[in-house]
Amino acid sequence: MPFSTLSDMKxxxxxxxxxxxxxxQNVLERIDTHNGTLNAFVHIDPAQVLAQADASDAFRTKHDARPLEGLPIAVKDIFCTQDGPTTCCSNILKGFHAPYDAHVITQLKKAGAVLLGKTNMDEFAMGSSTETSAYGPCRNPWNTDCIPGGSSGGSASAVxxxxxxxxxxxxTGGSIRQPAAVCGITGLKPTYGRVSRRGIIAFASSLDQAGPMTRTVRDTAMITAVISGHDxxxxTSVADAPVVDWLGACNPADMKGMKIGKPREYFVDGMDADVREAVETALKQCENMGxxxxxxxxxxxxxxVATYYVIAPSEASANLARYDGVRFGHRCKNPEDLLDMYTRSRDEGFGAxxxxxxxxxxxxxxSGYYDAYYKKAQQVRTLIRQDFLDAFKQVDVIATPTSPVPAFRIGEKTDDPLTxxxxDIFTIALNLAGLPxxxxxxxxxxxLPVGLQWIAPAWREDILLSAASAYEAATDWHARTPADxxxxxxxx
Amino acid sequence: MDIDVQKVAMLARIRLTDAEANELGPQLSNILGYVDQLQEVDTEGVVETAHPHDAAMPLRADVVTNTNRREALQKPAPKIESGLYVVPKVIE
Structure with a gap:
């Protein structure tokens, strides 16, 4: 039961x-037993969760089951939900209750899913380790001294x-794929514009996308089928996006004729030797499958990375201007004037x-730096996108390591932001190019788990799913589960 | 690069203690120093990315779709009076 897939449960x-x-009930008991160690969940209301389950059971007696009928799904604390708090794991949103559901939450509810509660994350999704959360660090179930990756570390750890x-x-820069990799699960970042961002607390709007984190490839497809589509x-939700046969793409086939690109820039000195070997071995296996x-x-x-660390913070500085102590979020005590209220509320509310x-x-x-930084970065972004467009003239899909290193120890990198x-060195380029x-x-x-990253042209998640399904069918890494x-x- | 951290913090409307500014200064210099490698890329004539798929902003039909949810939307505000947001005095 504990390691059942969504498909098995269905x-x-x-x-x-x-x-x-x-x-x-089983899920709530397991969370109760292990959350003290992992700190994967930050908000959970068992009575409200059980009420959803009962409603689903009642629905099933009268109607045909919906696509995710009765299936428990946790969501990162970045998705606005009318039930319970939404805080983005920041003190500035402590106690915030959203007045509406994010579009993807509405889609999950309509599909009959049981929403379990909110998972831990880096504050405002800014981090690669889930250590910047206002609720304290989350832990990796493979080694609880290690980070679960980030920023969606709570979701990865829980699965x-x-x-x-x-x-x-x-x-935004790898926050689904990197934690999925270092926790040994499967995670999909859809094409930019595939999934609506409404009600997802904004970090960098030209990069952010929501997606599933699961135990198998098919399970990612089940969820993406429900959350994707125009809104x-x-x-920036694309109205005429090419449609994917989500589940059909997961029928494992051999890889005969599939051209897999292996970019030399993703196999470099300085990466972990075991990570490199695992990914090289995976690619040999793909070759053996045709x-x-x-x-x-x-x-x-x-x-x-340099391009990202201009564009993402620039968009963040604009997006986070809304936390001013006026309409929602923290307001400092006894402000002297408006400026004092802004500067102190933001100082008190935001983490380092x-x-x-x-x-x-x-x-x-x-003023004076815009051309040298922001404009330049957006130009280099064009060149990065062009690299992928050129590569996809030669190959169907690209395979790389997801992260250059396995999970590191909690506290190991907190003193050195740049390190x-x-x-995110291997995950960031896709966000810049808008690719899945x-x-x-x-x-x-x-x-500690190692992740294999697949990259496809825009709107071709079907290629990702079929390559990953074929690899999954031939291996059992996805079925390994942490002994503790x-x-x-x-x-x- | 030397950055006037307090000046940037004021642009961002964040109060920083001197201790915070002293810590953030070298960190920002370090990050911006790393980012400076972008200057070596030849971008002559390269158009900036405005959208990852070069898509244009769509237009919707000019019809009223929003309902009045003033009360629900104002509920999370720190201070409300008669449906208005209350802030410290702006003009002397």
């Missing part, structure tokens, strides 16, 4: 073997520890990393 619900209430079968995350409430591995180059890769990013952005956008930023990416487990390095949480451990 068939057991459909045959009547188990009820949504029973599943939900990897078998507390829940699935969770939603968001990905008039988000101007794929052709093509050496390619994405020449502007080395500039992706969020301040760092706002100031970086404010500087990059300030932390380099954790999927991370799936492909081995272990020193007992009633799993089997990393050995086969």
């Amino acid at each position: 068939s057991r619900l459909d045959t009547g073997e188990i009820s949504a209430r029973e599943i939900t 990897a520890a078998g507390l829940v079968p699935a969770a939603l995350g968001t990905d 008039s409430g988000d101007a 794929a052709e591995i093509v050496d390619i180059s994405l020449p502007h890769t080395e500039y992706a 990393e969020v301040k760092r990013r706002i100031l970086t952005g404010a500087f990059a956008l300030s 932390m930023y380099l954790s 990416g999927l991370s799936q487990p492909c081995g272990f390095a020193g007992g 949480f009633d799993g089997q451990g990393d050995a086969a």
Whole structure:
């Protein structure tokens, strides 16, 4: 039961073997047992969760089951929900109750899902380790001294520890894929514009996308099928996006004729040797299944992190201007005047990393520096996008490591922001180019999971799903479960 | 690069103690120093990315779709009076 997939649970619900209430009770018990160690959930209301499960069981007696009927799904604390608090794990939103549901939350509810509560994350999704959360760090179930990745670390930790079968995350520079990789689960960042951003607390609006984090490729498809699609409430939600046969794309096939690009810039000195070996071995396996591995180059890769750390903080400094103590969020006590209210409320409410990013952005956008930083970064972004467009003339899909290193120790990188930023070196370029990416487990390095990242052209999530499904069918890395949480451990 | 952290903090409307500013100064210099490698890229004639898919902003039909939810939307505000947001005095 603890490590059931969404698909398994669905068939057991459909045959009547188990009820949504029973599943939900099991899930709540497991969360109760392990959340003290992991700190994966930050808000949960068991009575309200059980009421949703009962409503789903009642619905099933009268109607045909909806696509996610009775299935428990956790969501990152960045999604606005009318039930319970939404805080983005920031003190500035402590006690905030959203007046509306995010579009994806509405979609999940309409599909019959049982929403379990809010998962831990880096404050405002700014981080790669879930250590900047106002609720304290979240832990990796494979080694609780280590980070679960970030920023969607709570979602990754909860799924990897078998507390829940699935969770939603968001990905601005790797925040779904990197935690999925270092926790040994599967995570999908859809094409920019595929999933509505309405009601998702904004970090960097030209980069943010929501997506699923699950135990299998098929489970990511089940959820993406529900949350994707046009929404008039988000101007960047694309109306005429090519439709994907989400579940059809997951029928495992061989890889005959598939051309997989292997970019030389993603296999570099300085990356962990075991990570490199795991990914190289995965690619050999793909070759054995009939794929052709093509050496390619994405020449502007080395500039992706620098480009991102201009564009993302610039957008963040604009987006986070709304936290001014006027309409919502924290207001300081006894402000002397308006300026004092703004500056003190923001000082008291934001944590150190969020301040760092706002100031970086404010500087990059300030008079005299705009051309050298923001304009230049948007030009380099064009070159990074062009690299991918050129590469996809040669290959169907690109495969890389998701993260250059496995999970590091809590506290190891907190004193050195720049080293932390380099954790996202292999995930950031996709966000800049608006492309879809999927991370799936492909081995272990020193007992910690390693992720394989697939990158496809815009709107071709079907290619990601079919490549990842074929690899998943031929391997069992996705089925390994952490021993300290009633799993089997990393050995086969 | 030397950055006047307090000046940037004022642009961002964040109060910083001197201790915070002293810590943030070198960190920002470090980050911006790293970012400076962008200057070596030849971007002559390269158009900036305005949208990842070069999409234009869509227009919707000019019809009223919002309902009046003033009360619900103002509920999270720190201070409300007669449906108005209350802030410290702005003009002397």
